[in-house]
Structure formats: structure tokens, C-alpha cells
Amino acid sequence: MVLTIRAELRKLLGLPTARVGVILGVLIAPLLVTVNAPATRESIADGTLGDPTDLGFRNLGIGLLGALILGVVSVSSEYTSTGDDSPGARQLTATLTAVPHRIRLLTAKATALVLVVAAQGLITAAATLALTEVVHGDAVPAPSAARVAGAILYWVLITLLAFAITLIARNGVITLTVLILNSSVVSVSYLLYKVTPLAAYLPDIVGPHMFIRSMDLSVRIPPVTAGLVMTAWVAAFLILAAWLFQRRDT
């Protein structure tokens, strides 16, 4: 198992796209803190900011894109065609030939991904919150360690969700489009929330309750409940993905 995890780490970090994901994830959030600093000072001054301790976390949410890329690429790289000469050939053939036990393979793959993304989340959170402190000083009080842990957990869980969806779809473009559109352009989850308050328990809405205090929702979900609900969602998607992967021909 250790061998398989080491191989998966080497494989993931050797991909240029994954490296872009690592770098983007670490850089976006601290960059936003700096770029948005003047606008943020104004809104702190006129009191439109909401809970100021949320500030660093909101910027962190956008850096998530880097982690998403890692989650998607970890799987989609297995399914992309390896060359024009043999359109049907994919890396997955080499992967399963080396590690034919499919559940062991998926476990190692997910573990490698979690290791990379958790480290990335930790570094990014520390950098972003420290920078927020430097830029805004006492205007933005430091958040509790529990909230930081919640943010990193969210970061890891969303990545695993992207991993599972890509495995189900066997295609990275679909996952990236859905997840990016949903988080930036129109949130389908928020539209659903207008129809039924139950939609507040969809993974992308419930997750941020672990660390954001002033959500624009009337439902308030306690952080621990939010964490449990989100974990259950991700576990369900992972189990479905693993079941399909186990049954399917490649």
C-alpha cells in the first residue's frame, strides 16, 4: 500500500497540469488579499463587510480552484488518450497493469491526493490569514484554530468530491465545467435553495458553514453538523465512484 501511495504521489506531482494546480492554489488567495486591500478597507470603514473574521476565509475559497484542478487531474490523466497513433490507449492500462487491485489503487490515489491538498490548504490558509493580519491589522481579528481546520477540511473534501465526480464521468472537462460554473457564474445549488430550504444541505452550500459565519442564508447550520453533512456527501460520491470503477471494464 505504501508503495502504491508513493507511486501515485510521484505520478500526480509529475504532471505539469497538477503543478499548475499546486501553484495556483497556493498563490491565488494571498494575491486576492493584497489586490482587494483598498476596497476591503473601505467596506470595513462603512460597515458593509459583515463579520470581519470571515475575510481571510472568503479569499481562501477562490484559491480552492487550484485544489479542484488537482482532484480532477488525478483521475482525468488516467483517461486521456496517450497519443494520436492509438486513440484508445490510456495511462489507465499501465496503472491497472501495475496495480490490478482496483480498490487498493483508488485508496492509494485518494490518499496521495489528500496528502498534497491538505499540505496545500495548510500553507495557503496560514499565508492568507497572516497576510490579512498584516494588511488589515486589528480591524480583522484572528479567527480561531477550529475555523482554520474547518476551512482546510472543506478544501480537502471539495477536492475529493471533484475526484469522485471525475471518476464517475471518466472525463475531467465535464467536472471542471460543472464545478467552476457552479461556484462562479450561476450556483445551481443557490437557485435550488430559492425553491427549497433543504438545498442548504447540498455539499457546496453546507460546507462553508464550517468556517464562514455570515452566510447569505436564513438557515444557520452549526459548523460540526456542516462538517458531518459534507463528509457524508463526499463519502457517498466516493463509494458510488469506487463501485462503478470496480465493476467497469476499462
Next chain:
Amino acid sequence: MIVIDRVCKSKSRTQILREVSFEARPGRVTGFLGPNGAGKTSTLRVLLGLDRAASGTALVNGRPYAGWPRPLTTVGAALDGSGAHRARSARAHLRWVATSNGLPLSRADEVLDLVGLTGDARKRAGKFSLGMSRRLGLAAALLGDPPVLVLDEPVNGLDPAGIRWMRDFLRRSAAEGRTVLLSSHLMGELAEIADDVVVIDKGSVVARGTLAEVTGEHSTLEDAFFALTGEVERPWS
């Protein structure tokens, strides 16, 4: 030793393998011969655990492929393409494969040398020609110095020098006592390297035995093949 026993498989509701049975023995080159679409690749994919059979068993040295904890030290397999992600260098690809089976990283350079790709070790696999991809696939198969080799159409895409090299390599591997199973739709090519021949057509094994047995009273393996498969020679196709 490879033992395939009554393997059946369907895809999209058509039966593509019907009770396929044959053996490949150590120290011999076994040629798996059949026209395009006969079921050669499908059989090898079932053997390697990549696809699931509806029924029947496929064993390598007494165990299903997936039952080997570090399979690359028992079986070396090369199917279509190199298996390397196009953005990865040949060496980086071989290194992760070596890591997964607990083999030293130095094996990557050793097998690159064996297949004559040392000069292209740092080149991205996406920039490889068809022949180079086949060599890289073979290099990965050789990482664990396995006693069994399974190769799907190994001479496809190779230039004449490459074909000659492959022929010598396969003969040498069998002479060292390895079990060599290779598929091909090229009868002339197979007749030059195979000790044993298994002929498959439309998902069924139609003949198996030594090269001499399968050729029988026909003057060449090619004649025997057309007699067995009932394929008509169409000069225009």
C-alpha cells in the same frame, strides 16, 4: 505458464469471446493469430484483469493476474500504445511504474537502454513516434524482469530494423526459459518466431498446436490460416 480456460465475454450484447481456451508454455514463443476483430486484444485484456470475463478463468503461473501482489515481477505486458501520459517523459513514466512495484528507480534507465531509448529518456511521451511508443511500452513490461511476457501486436509500427530486433529479443527471451505470448494478425511474421500457434476467429479458437501441427499439410501457415478461418483473399481490400 499461461492457462486460459473457457473464457466467454460479451460487449454491447454481442458475444466477442466464445469459450476461448489455450496454454502458453515456458521456454516457448506462443503466437496468438487471428484477423482484425477476432478477439485477440479482448482475450489479453481479460488475462491481465483489465476487462472482466463473463465466465471462464485466465491464470498466470497458477494465479489470476490480479492475485499477484507485485505483478510486474511475474508478468510483463504491453498492449496498444506506451501507456505513458503524453505530458510525461519516458523516464518519469517508467519511474512511477517501478515505484508501484517496489523496483529500484535505476531500473528505468536500464530498460530504456535495453529497448534503445536512452537518448529519448527526457522526451515527452506525446512526442514519440509509433515505433518509439511501442518500445516504451516494452520497456515498462521489462521493468520487473518477469518470467512471463504478454505482448499485443508487438511488431505493429516498427521499422524493419525494429521488427528484426523484436524477433531476436522474443526468441532470446524464450531461450532463457520465459513464457512468451504474443498476438499478431501477420501470419508471415508469426511463422518466423512462433513455436506454438493458437488461431482465433470470430471469438472462437479454431486451431492450436505447434507451428508444424497447425500448418499441417498446407504449404505455409498463411494457407492454413485461410483454410481455417474461411477468409477469402480480397486483393482489392
